[in-house]
Amino acid sequence: MTQYQTPAQQKLDDISLYINGEFVEASSKETFENLSPFTNEKINLVASGDASDIDQAVAAAKKAFHGEWGQLKLEERLGYVNKIGDLIEEHSEEIAMLESYDTGLPISQTRKMIARSAKNFRFYADMVKSHLYGEAYQVDDEFINYSVRKPVGVAGLITPWNAPFMLETWKIAPALATGNTVVLKPAEWSPLSANRIAEVIDQAGLPDGVFNVVHGYGETAGAALVRHPDVPLISFTGETTTGSEIMKNGADALKQFSMELGGKSPIVIFDDADLDRALDACTWGVFSFNGERCTANSRVYLHEDIADDFIEKLKQRVDNIRVGDPMDPNTQVGPLVHRDHYESVKGYLDLAKEEGCEVYSGKVPEEYSRGNYVAPTLLLNANQNMRVVQEEIFGPVIAVMTFKDEDEVIEKANDVRYGLAGYVWTKDIQRGHRVAQAIDAGMLWVNSQNVRDLRTPFGGSKHSGIGREGGFYAFEFYTETQIIHVSIKDHHIPQFGK
Numbered sequence: 001m002t003q004y005q006t007p008a009q010q011k012l013d014d015i016s017l018y019i020n021g022e023f024v025e026a027s028s029k030e031t032f033e034n035l036s037p038f039t040n041e042k043i044n045l046v047a048s049g050d051a052s053d054i055d056q057a058v059a060a061a062k063k064a065f066h067g068e069w070g071q072l073k074l075e076e077r078l079g080y081v082n083k084i085g086d087l088i089e090e091h092s093e094e095i096a097m098l099e100s101y102d103t104g105l106p107i108s109q110t111r112k113m114i115a116r117s118a119k120n121f122r123f124y125a126d127m128v129k130s131h132l133y134g135e136a137y138q139v140d141d142e143f144i145n146y147s148v149r150k151p152v153g154v155a156g157l158i159t160p161w162n163a164p165f166m167l168e169t170w171k172i173a174p175a176l177a178t179g180n181t182v183v184l185k186p187a188e189w190s191p192l193s194a195n196r197i198a199e200v201i202d203q204a205g206l207p208d209g210v211f212n213v214v215h216g217y218g219e220t221a222g223a224a225l226v227r228h229p230d231v232p233l234i235s236f237t238g239e240t241t242t243g244s245e246i247m248k249n250g251a252d253a254l255k256q257f258s259m260e261l262g263g264k265s266p267i268v269i270f271d272d273a274d275l276d277r278a279l280d281a282c283t284w285g286v287f288s289f290n291g292e293r294c295t296a297n298s299r300v301y302l303h304e305d306i307a308d309d310f311i312e313k314l315k316q317r318v319d320n321i322r323v324g325d326p327m328d329p330n331t332q333v334g335p336l337v338h339r340d341h342y343e344s345v346k347g348y349l350d351l352a353k354e355e356g357c358e359v360y361s362g363k364v365p366e367e368y369s370r371g372n373y374v375a376p377t378l379l380l381n382a383n384q385n386m387r388v389v390q391e392e393i394f395g396p397v398i399a400v401m402t403f404k405d406e407d408e409v410i411e412k413a414n415d416v417r418y419g420l421a422g423y424v425w426t427k428d429i430q431r432g433h434r435v436a437q438a439i440d441a442g443m444l445w446v447n448s449q450n451v452r453d454l455r456t457p458f459g460g461s462k463h464s465g466i467g468r469e470g471g472f473y474a475f476e477f478y479t480e481t482q483i484i485h486v487s488i489k490d491h492h493i494p495q496f497g498k
Ligand code: NAD
Pocket: 158, 159, 160, 161, 162, 163, 167, 185, 186, 187, 188, 216, 217, 218, 219, 221, 222, 223, 226, 237, 238, 239, 240, 242, 243, 245, 246, 259, 260, 261, 262, 263, 293, 294, 392, 394, 420, 460, 464, 465
């Protein structure tokens, strides 16, 4: 069997919490095992934080917010943010390896994600400088009113395992750049790179308490963060059902929420499309990141005139995708993150058969039988009523359907509870815009794979999310707008009781 060639192979230290500038064990001394997706063997132990660790982390973050961090000059604060980006870049190869080792994502793909993660910090340092400003309202000759945008306080960040480092930095960068302090609760299945970001931030020398990481289970550490009265902001990325649970738990404390949730995104391919490019995009869009991708095009709608040929080509791609060791730069699909998730995806393949699909899968080489491998799979003859079309499978699996005309495909594309992303392929420019605008989703791409400029809004509609991350949209969440009304001339004041 191929062996990992990674710094992670030298025995990895067990993982601590990072609270108030120190790496510490959980107050309960509890730990949980972190397993390799490639072998299902233990990688290391992770400190399992609970409410008492969350209390300590929040107290440290609150103190830093009102203390040293809150009093820094803007240049100094952004200097730290840029420094984090520099350090990530410096250690990017090592972080990419840890990420692949921990999640099973192919190294060629994690390398790109880590590069992007470093950019998140530089980008938000620049954005805060150039775009975080208030407005002034001159009201006749009586008032000047102006708004300021202030950091809110302690931001609670709760993240998933599917692109952990990228998604964590995506939240940490705007939270810190706008002047908040942070308590991060990373996903329990992918703690390695979350620990590495704590080390990086420690090395960058941020004041104690500005950034804290509490590993642990969602129901304990995560829920305690959500309920904590001193955490006004909860930015969550994860499953829709978890998001809904979190909103219920935070309701009494009237938290502000940013919710990036699940998806079941359509790719619509018309008969006039550039079919070679559409095939590349469709294949990459669902099988990259092992299919564990929130914006994956997990439903393809093919115009009936091109469907047979397109399906034949999809089958060839599925047969040829290189399934393998995530540390091998040639691997295109690696093992799923955890045995439980593997069982869940496999369960959907069984369900697809029961529901009447022809399930067409590629091959997983025999040598990888210990890992959580699911071969790239097509669910042929799928239809809208099937659970495999309605529910997020979150693996390398695509439901394949056909359509006759534009109205029909718009209706089908919208006939799910999710609304995260959508993709339209056609050479008819009017139709491209029209169909994109008719699909109820937060993000649409026309004749394009999922390429995103950091300035653009990211987020979903319907059950895929609330609010937008990215660009200056993140400021809506991470800052509080305050309006100051100043009288510049004596104005009328009613004289009650005079
Ligand atoms: P998940 O909802 O199971 O877990 C996400 C995080 O929430 C984890 O850190 C978990 O410990 C924590 N958590 C669980 N229960 C909690 C509770 N009661 N209170 C507080 N925290 C709790 O999601 P996952 O399986 O880690 O990630 C996969 C999901 O994430 C998919 O549905 C995917 O579509 C979604 N996702 C969405 C986006 C997006 O931007 N919309 C991006 C990536 C992933």
